Amino acid sequence: MEALLGFLIFGVTIGVVYGIVALGISLIYTGLDIVHFAHGEIYMFGAFLGLVFAHQYNVPYWLAILCAMIVTGLLGIVIERVFYRRLTRAGGGYTVAGMGMIICGFGMSVVLQNIAFLIWGADAEPFPVNFGMPYQIGEIFLPKSYVATAVAALVLMGGLHVFLKKTKIGLAVRAVAQNKDIAFLMGINVPLMISLIFGVACAIAAAAGVLIGPMQSVQVEMGYLMLMKAFAAAVVGGFGSLPGAILGGLLVGIFENLGAAYISGSHKDIYAFLLLILVLMFRPQGLFGVEAKVKA
Amino acid sequence: MALLETRMLSKSFGGLRAIQQLEMDVEEGSIHGLIGPNGSGKSTFFNLVTGVYKTDPGSVVRFAGEDITNFEAHEIGRRGVARTFQLLRLFSEMTVLQNLLVGYHTHTKYAAAAPIFRPRSVVRADQEASESMFELLSIIGLAEFADMPAGELSGGQRRLLSLGRAMAMRPKLLMLDEPAAGLSPTNVDVLMGIVLDLKKRYGLTLLIVEHILKVVMDTCDRVTVLDHGQKIGEGAPHEVKDDHAVVEAYLGKEMSDEEVRAAFAKAAR
Structure with missing residues (x-):
């Protein structure tokens, strides 16, 4: 029973991290109509930057998260402005240019991975953070890092929700997501909003990277598996749905840890994709997804 | 004073010259109609003025005395140009x-x-x-x-x-793209009543593209007629109605039977 609870707690913690990466992928998808395949590498960059801030500049952990978010967000905006913009100008995800955009994303992922390799090398870097003794509830130990991760993820989701639903810029972002041409004519600076969407999505991926760093370690190739899991989470929840991304992340996290607990721990990564296949077979639009996104 | 002025306004799509050296003034506070057969360049004109399309070299678009040629769409919108769409295109969610x-x-x-x-x-x-x-x-x-x-x-x-969404931008110039298309005659009257009310309250200038000639003739102060991207007539509604070139453009000999039927169907609606 304790072991099961332990797996569940870890599943939820890793699940919210999947969820916030998926949130970024979904945000970019709704805003730009593209699937961003370099998002795993953005997450990896965020993790490394967090490590640099925490250990080389000795800033407190929570501040390192914030710094990594800002720097990675700016990096994302630069990438979008310099590389992706030319392609998105020519049309979104449903056009030939959208296909080029996907390939450009793959290329960007290779480029970013190699840049990280040149800067930080191929070794896995430990990211020790002293959270103190775990909470103890009866027989269950609840590491403080898990709690910190869950709280940070909740703050991010809440912040994003308030930003999108309560602010006028959030309203503008939603208008851009629904129809860029009309938003443009309504006096909204669409290119600026797209940069903003991209920056925010990259910043929250960076937060995920810094949050997961202390639990695993930071490594150049960490982005690939995260992208796959976050992608699965986004599809399970319904592509383009922000609450769906979070729920999908939780489901993927719990599902793979229950699989590890009851079936076999050595095939842990299979379960996420098993869930993905099941969802695609029986509810292809995802749990929160719309049937198909039709553009006017 | 003219609120919107175009000088030598041209736009080509490959070999197709959608708008050719169009000179047009929309007077401040007026209701200006823009009519012409299908494919005459009305929509292109709207898209050029609102910044959706970029104009050909040599074109000038001035709004309230300021040169806004080839400004980005959102900059033009903020200066007070709003439009509606024939296909509405609301933010439905x-x-x-x-x-x-x-x-x-x-x-x-x-x-x-x-x-x-x-x-x-x-x-x-x-x-x-x-x-x-x-x-x-x-x-x-x-x-x-x-x-x-x-x-x-x-x-x-x-x-x-x-209509309300366009008005929320608090425009000086409101451009209506076929506002009455597909409405029953009663609803057309209701809609035009609201449009005129808005105009009076907020001191608007209106530019209306409309196929229903009755709407144009009843409400507009001045009408410009386009055909093949060129201005073929301009003046008060009753002057335009009697203009030979205009009548020919709508019902002329060079039209195929099908087009004539379509034009009649539109005019009779």
Whole structure:
């Protein structure tokens, strides 16, 4: 029973991290109509930057998260402005240019991975953070890092929700997501909003990277598996749905840890994709997804 | 004084010259009609003025005395040019009120993070926003639907909302793209009544593209007729109606039977 609870707690913690990466992928998808395949590498960059801030500049952990978010967000905006913009100008995800955009994303992922390799090398870097003794509830130990991760993820989701639903810029972002041409004519600076969407999505991926760093370690190739899991989470929840991304992340996290607990721990990564296949077979639009996104 | 002026306005798509050296003045406070057969360049003209298309070299578009040629669409929108669409194209997943606020908020000035902390200035600005939006909603008769998703409105209500959304930008020039298409004659009268009411209240200048000639003849002060991207006639409605070139463009000999039938069907609707 304790072991099961332990797996569940870890599943939820890793699940919210999947969820916030998926949130970024979904945000970019709704805003730009593209699937961003370099998002795993953005997450990896965020993790490394967090490590640099925490250990080389000795800033407190929570501040390192914030710094990594800002720097990675700016990096994302630069990438979008310099590389992706030319392609998105020519049309979104449903056009030939959208296909080029996907390939450009793959290329960007290779480029970013190699840049990280040149800067930080191929070794896995430990990211020790002293959270103190775990909470103890009866027989269950609840590491403080898990709690910190869950709280940070909740703050991010809440912040994003308030930003999108309560602010006028959030309203503008939603208008851009629904129809860029009309938003443009309504006096909204669409290119600026797209940069903003991209920056925010990259910043929250960076937060995920810094949050997961202390639990695993930071490594150049960490982005690939995260992208796959976050992608699965986004599809399970319904592509383009922000609450769906979070729920999908939780489901993927719990599902793979229950699989590890009851079936076999050595095939842990299979379960996420098993869930993905099941969802695609029986509810292809995802749990929160719309049937198909039709553009006017 | 002319609010909107175009000089040598041209636009080609490959070999097709959609607009050719068009010179047009829309007087401030007037209701200006733009008519012409299908493919005569009316929509292209709208898209050039609102910044959706870039003009060919040598073209000049001036709005309120300022040269706005090839400005980005959002910059033109902020200067006070708003338009509606024949296919409405509302933000159907947003509520009626939010559809209006998208346009309105381009004018409110406060820092991006301010709404989260809500200082008094923001509370006041938001209050003003919803008050002036409710005023607009009650003029177009949608006040009771403010919180309903736009996608759930009826066809006629959506058309009113598209008008309201354009008005929320507080434009000086309102461009209406076939506002009456597909409406029953009674509803056309209701809609045009609202449009005229808005014009009087907010001191608008109107530019209307319309196939229903009755609407154009009844409401416009001045009419410009386009054919193949060129101006073939301009003047008061009754002058244009008797203009030989205009009649020929609509019902001329060179039209195929099918086009004539379509033109008759449109005029008779």
